[in-house]
Amino acid sequence: MNRFLLIIIKTFYPLIRKWNVHTDQLEIILDAKLKMDGRRPSMFNQRYNKGNAKGQDWLSMALFFFFGLMFLALFAAINDKVSAFVLYFSGWMVVLAMTLISDFTEVLIDPRDNYILLPRPVNDSTITVARVLHILLYVSKLSFAFALPGFIFVAIYFGIPYLPVFVLQVLISIVLTIFLVNLVYLILLRVVPTKYFKEAINYFQIAFTILIFGVYYLLPRIVEKSVVENINVMDTPITWILPPVWIGALWATLAEWQISPKSLGLGLLALTSPILALYAISTYFARDFNQRMFSISQGGSGNSDKPKKVKTSGKSALSTWLALKLTSNRIEKAAFEWTWKMMQRSRDFKLRVYPSIALVPFFFVYIVLQGDGTVAERLSQMREGHQYVILIYLCLVLLTTPLNMLSYSGQSDAAWMFYAHPVNRPGTIMLGAFKAMTLLFFFPAYLFMFFVALSLWGPQVLDDFMFGGVNILLIGIFVASFQSKRLPFSASWEIQKKGDGFVIGLMTMVLAGFLGSLHYFLLTDKALIIIGLSILSALLFLVMMRNYRQTPWSKLNY
Template identity: 25%
Template structure:
């Protein structure tokens, strides 16, 4: 079996593992097999095109390692913050916040399946291998990839920091990044551990899915709060310490720089520095103590329970008949709705973006609030920021072709259909009604509370434009049968189209603004959009 360089480096620390009661030779052999098997796994960030080329070329290299260049490119974005000056708390908090955002999202999308893997019980627990060794192999498996991932992001910025701020800055950064890695890994495991304790079966799998979505959601909120903890006054960054800033974890890792490099020994910096060192270490030892219980509760994922099927109400059936023409389209509408509701992989990859879409308009409104106050917002046209939510439409429509049960797509060819237009129409309408409309209604309630009832016509217009825009995206993007491809092929094959499709959103927003300048302009725009929607939905959706 081919040896791996990472394991040769890990051999130097074999004595440390043995002190903790880990059978290092057995752990090493397990890791060797896992790392070789990982060559078959394509990371979420990798493209389908790259995957197909890999198969054609017979390349057996690790796809994750070959994708690190993209993470390295992301890391270049942190360089301006490192060379900006010597306000280390601001600079390094932003840097650590950015790194934590990338690492945590990658952890959720690519490595949760490793932490929650229950196949080890059938394969390894039947062998004379200590459970602590199996758990250590699982943890090191994830840590190795997190090391590569984080290293690719921070390598170039830290080299720049070495020349800009000196060797102490460089060494301190390495220590803090290692602590951050341990903290991310342990906290993620502890969250799953807590959920495993109280839930089981199918309900547990749903809860874990929603926690993963919640983690993605909270990461974005936290990053926004971090940036707004600082203020720019006369081109200088100013921080006013507040009690709630103790919950902004990236600031923990920014404080030691102020303490050591700038000699600021205020209680604020001392407390945050202590948290950056002590909390990851304590969390690590807590995890080691709870590993046996974690592995025991992990077996709950193997249990299955059948959900009771809910009967459709007459009101729901009438609504479906009203928006869908023909029984075929109605059937596909119901099918797509069930897939979006029950497909866990789909929810994990799509639902976080829906949460981000709710936040985006208020990020722009928050900036206006700081400039002019609430009265200026409520009387202005800040409601047009709702157009920022439309950026999720092309990406979600792209995701509609993927499914964890994609092998069942043969059924489409077996159906007695002359063409697939009812399938595409039903799926798109299910997306708009089941996913986009609830999001839009939440924003409508919030915007009416802020701007008053005067914006109701504008909000109706935005939804009509969203429906029109969905058809435009469908026409431009590659037409693939819904839920017929594997999630492993999610990638960047059409990323340039998605980027180009952002341009019409700005055009729609500008036209909307211009319509508000004329009497009844919004109502005329609504009529135009109604006619355009009727035409496109009837004439332009074809297989």
């Protein structure tokens, strides 16, 4: 595949040479970069084995082919084919943009270029063109994989003469997506200090992931099937600002010959916008872009940003106060405060935990909206049937997600300090970490959910939330005690991927299912029994915590 792409590039060598590019060097650089792409995990493939990873690019292409196939379902669900195209290209542009933001942050901010290429006799034009072509080739591969099912579908369903229109739509969507991603980068580069650019990109990804999942789960609930079937996107003027609508309008004009000022105008936008976008990228956006990217790849040292100071003023910090109140010895206290800071500041940890946690409110709304009747009727049904108990046990995610990630870190080698210093029982550190995690992630969100439930269903939720909360804590400490025991942030993410997640997940589900069912089916009307059982669960939780604290080095997996 790479060889084929390089041959295609070769046909443009006479033109490329005119830009003062050394094509022999260009070929070597591109070849190396494409090889590295094949060995780099993409955002859609995190199950990646260091050392023997090959064909990652093929895997990405297979995934994009699958996405392309999936999105074709829109043509079966929606009667208006122009609207189907609009949604098809919306999905495609989102997926491509996500990939570009995720994968190309790494490619664009690749410091290896500075260490490996810049000291060699390779001129600037060659490096710049190599970078641009690299992105172009990467996008081409993914676009080809995504568009292939659509290409076959258009050929069969509409006929071969319609294929050029589809290809044109795909090309426009690619250019506009690259433009929009550039725009995001540019805005972030202007707004966010260079030093925190990568972090900002990560938060952007987190927010986007949450949004996509939210839309995926909630939209089908909110919008009725008949509405989807008869949707006509172009009839709503507000949608005209969206590029996929212009691309859809192109189909209306060139394929369906809908000649109206609306479709002609939007179609014209589809044709002209890529040219304007390319002009904007080459003139306005490219200005100081490379310099800023170089600065980021150097760790932001080229920028005048002051290094970020952390709050260490100690006693007034919430974590210090909580550690003081909730831990039983100095080592546990130290572990509590350290874990709290690590969880708040570690980018890789936040990237893995925050999206799952942020989905809880979406599921909350999803469950409320599920079923017949208006929202008010559903809320009333849930109060009478105590169905909100399901929502309580949903909050288990708030505890188990960070718990499953707590042992892992991109800086796991730094855990040497626990082995090199006199720590009597690692269980003390693990319990301190467990408490910090519970306080930071579970309690605030659970309290929030409680107050939401209280406002919706009244004081009857009080005992249920108490019992549910203690049960969740019990499940949490149970899982912590029986999963592979490791010190916090002491194992690499590679180990996490090969870990015992399935067994633990199953165990969590069984426990949650048992306690949740017991609660929902037998106890919802028995407040006194619930309070009694809550005390019992709390006592059991305390006993298990004591036991967890006693974990010796010999039980540790390290």
